Amino acid sequence: MSRHTIRLAADAAGITEAAALLRAGQLVAFPTETVYGLGADATDEAAVAAIYAAKTRPSFNPLIAHYATAAAAFDDVTPTALGERLAAAFWPGPLTLVLPRRPRAAVARLAGAGLDTQAVRVPAHEVARQLLVAVGRAVAAPSANPSGRVSPTTAQHVLDGLDGRIAAVLDSGPCPVGVESTVIDLAAGPPCLLRPGGVPLEAIVALLGPIGRGITPAAAERTRNLRSPGLMVSHYAPALPVRLHAQSAEPNEAMLAFGPIPGHPDAVFQLSLDEDLVEAAARLFDGLRRLDAEGARLGLGGIAVAPIPETGLGLAINDRLQRAAAPR
Numbered sequence: 001m002s003r004h005t006i007r008l009a010a011d012a013a014g015i016t017e018a019a020a021l022l023r024a025g026q027l028v029a030f031p032t033e034t035v036y037g038l039g040a041d042a043t044d045e046a047a048v049a050a051i052y053a054a055k056t057r058p059s060f061n062p063l064i065a066h067y068a069t070a071a072a073a074f075d076d077v078t079p080t081a082l083g084e085r086l087a088a089a090f091w092p093g094p095l096t097l098v099l100p101r102r103p104r105a106a107v108a109r110l111a112g113a114g115l116d117t118q119a120v121r122v123p124a125h126e127v128a129r130q131l132l133v134a135v136g137r138a139v140a141a142p143s144a145n146p147s148g149r150v151s152p153t154t155a156q157h158v159l160d161g162l163d164g165r166i167a168a169v170l171d172s173g174p175c176p177v178g179v180e181s182t183v184i185d186l187a188a189g190p191p192c193l194l195r196p197g198g199v200p201l202e203a204i205v206a207l208l209g210p211i212g213r214g215i216t217p218a219a220a221e222r223t224r225n226l227r228s229p230g231l232m233v234s235h236y237a238p239a240l241p242v243r244l245h246a247q248s249a250e251p252n253e254a255m256l257a258f259g260p261i262p263g264h265p266d267a268v269f270q271l272s273l274d275e276d277l278v279e280a281a282a283r284l285f286d287g288l289r290r291l292d293a294e295g296a297r298l299g300l301g302g303i304a305v306a307p308i309p310e311t312g313l314g315l316a317i318n319d320r321l322q323r324a325a326a327p328r
């Protein structure tokens with residue numbers, strides 16, 4: 001653990017320094033098009049273990065390995081025909097594929113939490129790409145937030161949660177997509193959506209036809225924990241309770257709006273006045289954080305969230321909001 005977290009500019013010098021820290025086994029948060037990732041050299045077991053410690057994850061929930069190219073990813077996992085089609089269509093981009101791990105994989109087993117599968121992704125963000133090229137190895141990265149908290153979409157969000165616990169954060173401003181990658185499991189029979197995310201489900205279905213929905217290890221853990229409330233983990237959670245499908249705010253509530261709203265609540269965050277789901281996704285996590293802080297300052301009792309359509313990025317937005325609203 002580092003005492004002081006350096007904020008590095010996302011220029012050539014900053015990227016070189018970030019890559020050197022990663023190669024030396026340190027933790028570095030970096031931007032992707034979805035959210036900031038908490039990176040470690042994926043081939044270094046101790047560095048990967050340090051990710052779990054920094055996030056205080058309750059158990060070893062498997063991590064995504066990030067690569068500069070699809071070819072590099074497919075050195076560590078067997079692509080399968082569907083994996084090759086999805087990679088050709090959506091990489092680089094906000095799509096994660098869960099695939100069988102190759103026996104010769106360079107990625108540490110702990111990165112996949114000891115499973116026979118490994119989640120892999122080639123991010124589209126130019127800074128992430130340059131960093132991955134400079135590191136020259138896979139980089140394991142969950143979202144760069146303490147476990148159970150809202151994912152970070154700015155370097156300041158990262159520092160709010162992890163300052164002093166990681167070596168550095170590479171700062172390139174807000175993440176353009178704003179919700180995490182879409183996760184598709186191709187390792188267990190027919191393709192299966194594990195997590196809606198930055199690639200809309202409609203785009204996947206247009207390529208593959210209808211696909212089923214599964215459950216991520218993280219979600220399985222939550223379900224288990226529902227039966228032992230003391231251990232329950234709610235993910236993407238702000239501190240204030242969240243009320244979904246709200247047409248308006250009660251007097252003691254802050255409001256996360258999507259389009260025009262009635263009245264004048266004391267604290268409002270507008271996701272998109274034009275009801276544009278892409279804009280709303282990019283602003284979602286910042287909005288939750290701001291309302292949480294503002295609500296605490298004003299002594300409000302909760303956050304009311306306007307209804308959001310279940311199409312395009314709305315599926316991912318609603319998934320995250322449902323987690324934020326889950327009992328804890």
Ligand code: TXA
Nearest residue numbers: 034037062063098117118119142143180181216217218
């Ligand atoms: O956009 C993103 O995906 C960001 C950026 C940094 O790339 N990363 C991210 O990582 O959101 P994380 O760890 O917060 O979420 C990874 C998700 C978890 O739900 C995890 O359970 C699932 O992917 N996952 C990872 N490896 C898996 C595996 N082998 N089998 C099934 N699910 C897996």
Ligand code: MG
Nearest residue numbers: 142143144151
């Ligand atoms: Mg996460």
